Amino acid sequence: MKALNVPACVDGWHASPLVRCASLARVLSADAHIDARLSEMHFGAWEGRAWDSIDRGLIDAWAGDIEHARPHGGESLAQFAQRVVAWFEAKCVGRGAVHVVAHAGVMRVLAAHLLGISYESALQWSIDFGGIVWFRCVRGEWVLVRWNA
Structure with missing residues (x-):
């Protein structure tokens, strides 16, 4: 993760069960958490x-x-959005760094939820295949650090 300049993983890797996500997560961590709520x-x-x-x-x-x-x-x-946000509330709130290998739709919905914008607006945001999205909680507020890095 040093090459990507992202925080050390405190609470594990989480991934969609679809092969393109789950297989990458398992390469990054033998104990990756696979969760259907992260499916597209x-x-x-x-x-x-x-x-x-x-x-x-x-x-x-x-x-x-x-x-x-x-x-x-x-x-x-x-x-x-309800499914994705339920995953976020259960797995990310109050935890350390969590890394997610998921689909563009999942990341757009999370962005809308965390930044307080409409889901419809976030659907317009482009994400490259393999793009990195990074959010950080600063004094109780979520900020977007990177989009498509």
Whole structure:
């Protein structure tokens, strides 16, 4: 972690159970904590499909109420955020450094929660594949130290 200039890991590595995250976390720590709450948003019938293969009317319906609509049958943004924030509250509040290997949606939802902005706004933030996001709690307030480092 020295090469990345991030704090020493006090409370372990946490990861989504999806292979691309869990396998990296296990390389970084033999006792990585794998947690389904760190999975990307579930898109139901749209899972794994290209956007242009989905009926435009369904996409528009979803975009019209991105927080609560679920025309795909999977999770709404609100449900997804509730799952991710529940993980954060259970595993991170009051603990030392926690490292997470997860998906862009998870990091965007955490950013919105920690910074007090709308989930919809944070969905627009770009995260590179392999990008590092770092938050720090300073005097009880969360600050964004790095985004896409």
